[in-house]
Each structure stands twice: as C-alpha cells, then as structure tokens.
Amino acid sequence: MSATSWWRDAVIYQVYPRSWSDADGDGFGDLRGITARLEHLARLGVDALWLSPFYTSPQRDAGYDVSDYRDVDPLFGTLADFDALVARAHELGLRVVVDVVPNHTSDEHPWFTAAVAAPPGSPERDRFVFREGRGEHGEEPPNNWESFFGGSAWTRVSDRPDSWEAQDGDVPALAGPEADGAPAGVPGPGRRREQWYLHLFDVSQPDLDWTRSEVRAEFEDVLRFWLDRGVDGFRVDVAHGLVKAEGLPDADLSLDVQRDVTNLLPMWDQDGVHEIYRSWRRLVDERDHEPMLCGEAWVVPAEALARYVRPDELHQTFNFAFLLTPWDVEALRGAITESLESAEAVGAPQTWVLSNHDVVRHATRLGRDDAATIVVTDGIGPDDPQPDAELGLRRARAATALMLALPGSAYLYQGEELGLPDATTLPDEVLQDPTWERSGHTRRGRDGCRVPVPWSPSGPSLGFGPSDPWLPQPEAYAALAPSEQDGVEGSTLELYRHLLRERRERRLGRGRLTWIDAPAHGVLAFKVDDVTVLATVGGVSVPIPFDHRVVAASGPLDGAADDTVLPPDTTVWLTTPVASADGGVLG
Numbered sequence: 365m366s367a368t369s370w371w372r373d374a375v376i377y378q379v380y381p382r383s384w385s386d387a388d389g390d391g392f393g394d395l396r397g398i399t400a401r402l403e404h405l406a407r408l409g410v411d412a413l414w415l416s417p418f419y420t421s422p423q424r425d426a427g428y429d430v431s432d433y434r435d436v437d438p439l440f441g442t443l444a445d446f447d448a449l450v451a452r453a454h455e456l457g458l459r460v461v462v463d464v465v466p467n468h469t470s471d472e473h474p475w476f477t478a479a480v481a482a483p484p485g486s487p488e489r490d491r492f493v494f495r496e497g498r499g500e501h502g503e504e505p506p507n508n509w510e511s512f513f514g515g516s517a518w519t520r521v522s523d524r525p526d527s528w529e530a531q532d533g534d535v536p537a538l539a540g541p542e543a544d545g546a547p548a549g550v551p552g553p554g555r556r557r558e559q560w561y562l563h564l565f566d567v568s569q570p571d572l573d574w575t576r577s578e579v580r581a582e583f584e585d586v587l588r589f590w591l592d593r594g595v596d597g598f599r600v601d602v603a604h605g606l607v608k609a610e611g612l613p614d615a616d617l618s619l620d621v622q623r624d625v626t627n628l629l630p631m632w633d634q635d636g637v638h639e640i641y642r643s644w645r646r647l648v649d650e651r652d653h654e655p656m657l658c659g660e661a662w663v664v665p666a667e668a669l670a671r672y673v674r675p676d677e678l679h680q681t682f683n684f685a686f687l688l689t690p691w692d693v694e695a696l697r698g699a700i701t702e703s704l705e706s707a708e709a710v711g712a713p714q715t716w717v718l719s720n721h722d723v724v725r726h727a728t729r730l731g732r733d734d735a736a737t738i739v740v741t742d743g744i745g746p747d748d749p750q751p752d753a754e755l756g757l758r759r760a761r762a763a764t765a766l767m768l769a770l771p772g773s774a775y776l777y778q779g780e781e782l783g784l785p786d787a788t789t790l791p792d793e794v795l796q797d798p799t800w801e802r803s804g805h806t807r808r809g810r811d812g813c814r815v816p817v818p819w820s821p822s823g824p825s826l827g828f829g830p831s832d833p834w835l836p837q838p839e840a841y842a843a844l845a846p847s848e849q850d851g852v853e854g855s856t857l858e859l860y861r862h863l864l865r866e867r868r869e870r871r872l873g874r875g876r877l878t879w880i881d882a883p884a885h886g887v888l889a890f891k892v893d894d895v896t897v898l899a900t901v902g903g904v905s906v907p908i909p910f911d912h913r914v915v916a917a918s919g920p921l922d923g924a925a926d927d928t929v930l931p932p933d934t935t936v937w938l939t940t941p942v943a944s945a946d947g948g949v950l951g
C-alpha cells in the first residue's frame with residue numbers, strides 16, 4: 365500500500381457491523397464475521413473499508429451511542445478481534461477507516477452518569493450542555509430545538525426514563541421530583557435534577573460541550589488510541605454539529621436543513637467547528653501512513669461544505685448533495701459541476717456516494733416515480749407506494765457506473781454491489797431505529813437499509829449467520845447473494861468488479877472531467893481523461909458512436925456490434941481507438 369494521498373481517489377466500502385456477517389450466531393454481525401469475509405472486498409476491488417461503530421454501547425441508536433470509546437462492544441467481539449481484523453485487512457491490501465462519534469456520548473457513558481449525579485454548575489455537568497428551563501419554574505425546555513429523530517432536543521433530568529437508573533448500579537439514587545415535599549416541577553432545596561440536557565439525537569445521546577478543553581483532549585486521545593491500533597482514518601459522525609451558536613438561541617424551524625443555508629440554524633455548521641478539525645488534522649499528520657479524516661456534514665451550500673476540506677482541515681466530506689440529486693440530466697450535471705468546482709477551489713478531491721446506513725438504498729429510491737421527494741432518512745413501509753424493483757436496479761446500476769467514473773473518491777454501502785433493495789415491508793413490531801418511537805410512529809426510520817446482507821440463497825439468514833437475523837430479510841435477497849452472482853456475466857456483482865477494475869487501471873479517480881455535447885436531449889455526456897461516459901437519464905435511447913469501444917456498460921445494450929444502441933437508464937464508458945501510423949486503428 366503506497367501512501368501517496370491514497371484517499372484522493374480511494375473507493376471506500378462501508379461495513380455496517382451488525383448486518384454484514386454473524387460469526388458467533390447471535391443474529392447480529394460481528395468483527396470475526398467481517399474478518400472471515402474480507403476477501404469479498406479484496407475481490408471486489410475497493411481500497412478501504414469503513415466500519416460503522418462497534419464500540420461499547422447500549423445500542424439505543426445502533427452503536428452511535430457510545431459508552432466506552434476505547435473498547436469493543438461484546439455484541440461485536442473484543443479488541444483482539446479488532447486487531448485481527450486490521451491485520452487481515454492490511455494483509456489483503458485494504459485500509460481500515462473507523463467511525464468516531466464526537467457530538468454526543470451514550471447516556472451510559474461514565475461522564476454522563478457522573479454529570480447527572482453532580483449538581484448544576486459542576487465540572488461534571490459542564491462537559492455536556494445542561495441548562496435551566498424556561499418558564500416560571502423552569503418547566504419549559506431552554507429553547508425550541510428539535511431532536512433529529514423527532515420531539516424536543518431537550519430532556520429534563522428528572523424526566524429521564526427510570527430504566528436508565530435501574531440499569532446503572534453505580535449512580536447514586538437521586539432525589540425525585542417530590543423529594544423535598546414540593547410539587548413536581550417546582551424548584552426547592554435539593555432539587556438538583558431540574559436542569560435540562562441537550563440531545564440533538566435520541567434522549568440517550570447527550571451532546572457534549574465542545575467549548576471545554578477536557579472534551580477536546582479526550583477525543584484527541586481517542587483518535588490516538590485507534591491510530592496506535594493501526595487504523596487508516598476516521599469517519600467523523602455529525603461533523604457539523606459539535607459547536608453550537610453562543611447563547612443557544614431559538615432556531616427558525618421553518619428552515620429546511622437539506623436546502624437552506626445550514627448555518628442559519630444555531631446547532632449546525634457554526635464557525636467554531638473548524639478549529640477542532642485543524643487540531644485533528646495536525647494529529648493525524650504526525651503519522652507516516654497518512655490517516656484520513658472524512659466528515660459527515662450535512663451542510664449546504666457547497667462552498668460552506670468545502671470549508672471543511674481546506675488544506676489544514678478534514679481530507680474529505682461526504683457529498684450528500686450528489687446522493688440527494690434526482691435522476692435528471694440537468695440536476696445531475698449541475699450537482700456534479702458544483703461539487704467539482706467547490707472542492708477544487710480549496711484543492712480537495714470530491715467524494716461521491718449513493719447509499720449508506722441512514723438513507724433508503726439507491727436501488728429502491730430510484731425505483732419510485734417520486735424518488736426526488738422521498739425523505740431519504742424516513743424509510744418506506746408496507747403501506748407506502750412500493751418501488752418498481754426492476755427499474756430501480758437498472759437506474760441504480762447506471763447511477764453507480766456514472767459515479768465510479770467521476771474524479772475523486774467514492775463510497776459504497778454494503779450490499780449495493782449485490783443490487784440489494786431496501787426492505788420496504790418490515791412490520792412495525794420489528795423496527796428498531798429510535799426515529800420510529802420518537803416521531804410518534806410517523807417516520808419509520810432507517811431499518812430498511814440495515815437488514816443483514818445475504819451470502820447464500822438459503823439457510824435461516826441466507827448465509828449471514830447460523831441463526832435468525834436481527835431484522836428479517838426480504839425474499840428477494842436470496843437470489844442476490846454473492847454465491848448466485850459470482851462469475852455470472854451481467855450480474856450486479858460482476859458489474860461492480862469490472863467498473864472498479866477499469867476505474868483503477870485507468871486512474872479515473874485522478875482524472876479530469878470535461879463536459880461534451882450530448883448526442884441527444886436526456887443524455888449526460890462527459891469525458892474523464894480518455895474515457896467518454898454517456899448516461900441515458902431522460903428515458904431516451906441513443907446510438908453509440910460506431911468508432912468507440914465499450915469499456916463498461918451498466919446494462920445490456922441493444923443492436924448489433926457495429927450498430928449499438930444505448931437503451932434508457934443505462935451508462936456506458938467508451939474509448940476511442942487510437943489511429944496507427946498506417947491509418948489503421950489500434951486498441
């Protein structure tokens with residue numbers, strides 16, 4: 365593995381540990397399961413894997429609620445299992461990126477249990493965002509912020525679920541609302557539980573106060589801990605949320621976080637976050653193997669997002685604007701141009717992504733007529749309009765072939781190389797995403813894209829493990845297992861392998877994009893170095909120029925060899941044969 369800014373054109377595959385491979389048979393994936401299947405990734409041809417959190421956690425938000433940042437949750441294995449995973453990945457030439465979750469801890473993190481036990485104004489409470497409530501007796505939340513999963517972003521300490529105290533033996537029992545004889549909600553002596561704490565996500569995910577140097581020092585130490593264990597980078601969770609606007613003012617709740625200027629909201633994209641990443645960059649730059657930092661920052665406009673990847677900050681951010689772009693020529697052209705220009709302005713490579721563990725998979729999104737308006741984090745349920753699976757997969761393959769031609773780095777989500785759709789008919793009773801409960805059962809949440817991946821066409825969990833999986837798999841998954849696609853011409857798995865091989869050999873990730881005249885309306889047409897890419901996005905078919913050679917095609921082409929037609933919703937990569945000195949054609 366050479367270390368020449370490897371991240372600039374890397375293809376990074378996201379493994380969601382609880383859903384990739386279950387070695388110990390408890391129905392949840394684990395680290396040993398991942399290690400046993402790393403060869404799948406080496407054969408696929410990616411450069412690195414990114415592991416979603418496997419740290420000690422009560423799992424209230426599938427591990428994004430961390431109670432010990434320096435250990436592995438028993439659900440996933442041990443630190444020794446992690447070391448073995450890294451060693452095997454490196455042996456196979458794969459780098460390993462891990463998640464870091466700095467915006468919030470779990471409410472079972474020792475810092476938070478200590479904070480709740482300590483009085484207002486104590487150093488323990490100052491590590492988090494505790495505030496007095498509004499209203500005569502402090503009975504209203506300190507401001508109007510809402511949790512991303514639904515409901516208020518504030519919980520009063522005395523309103524915390526009892527189950528929490530019951531589970532945590534080392535927290536001293538605290539005075540209840542009636543302890544001093546006063547009615548609930550009225551302050552009185554010893555009423556130290558009446559403050560509120562901020563949680564931009566679930567009630568079990570208290571936000572840290574990043575103005576505290578102790579918080580900063582702790583996370584720098586956490587980064588060092590994993591770097592010492594050999595990791596090659598970090599994906600930074602909620603990278604745009606760490607610093608809140610001074611005084612925590614009310615937010616304009618009419619703003620749309622995906623469309624309006626993000627930092628108009630006081631909890632997102634505040635200037636203070638950049639200093640944190642400057643110090644993290646200094647920290648990773650001390651290591652010779654070029655560890656990389658990629659931020660999960662849902663920030664618009666593109667120029668604001670690009671500020672996170674200035675030369676002394678993060679290396680990358682996810683390009684969610686691309687993920688959210690409708691299957692439409694003008695929209696795609698605009699998103700790609702803006703993405704490339706904004707990143708180039710600060711000297712950073714752009715990244716591309718179509719699916720992850722928070723959004724409806726692209727094979728499903730693109731199979732619905734209303735794809736552009738689907739709220740990608742809300743999920744699809746049995747009573748919603750169901751996607752057209754065939755159309756979705758055809759478009760998804762075309763979108764991936766388009767994405768993998770683009771200069772920069774690309775992220776793949778586990779199972780997309782198999783063409784997996786979301787599970788769109790999960791019954792209510794199996795849903796686990798906190799979104800479902802917190803939204804009062806109005807938003808199903810993200811379970812549909814988190815269903816365990818199939819490895820074989822039969823067995824209790826289609827080869828995922830020896831027992832039933834933690835979420836039921838759709839019937840369609842059986843035929844999509846790698847065992848059914850391996851070596852099968854035209855399968856989605858073979859398409860991904862082929863695209864990744866060509867992308868690597870032609871160094872497309874380091875190439876330059878130029879737009880060219882489209883042969884017809886509804887066709888996206890560009891060149892990356894010597895490769896011409898045509899994508900029929902607008903329901904049209906176009907003849908492929910006869911003097912071009914097809915390097916890759918996302919689906920079957922129509923017509924004979926010298927008269928080939930690109931059907932709708934298909935992407936091709938073409939090269940022009942080189943003319944030889946005697947006028948013949950080579951290549």
Ligand code: GLC
Nearest residue numbers: 425428465565601602721722
């Ligand atoms: C990020 C994660 C998501 C998680 C949230 C809170 O958006 O990707 O899965 O729920 O942060 O940590």
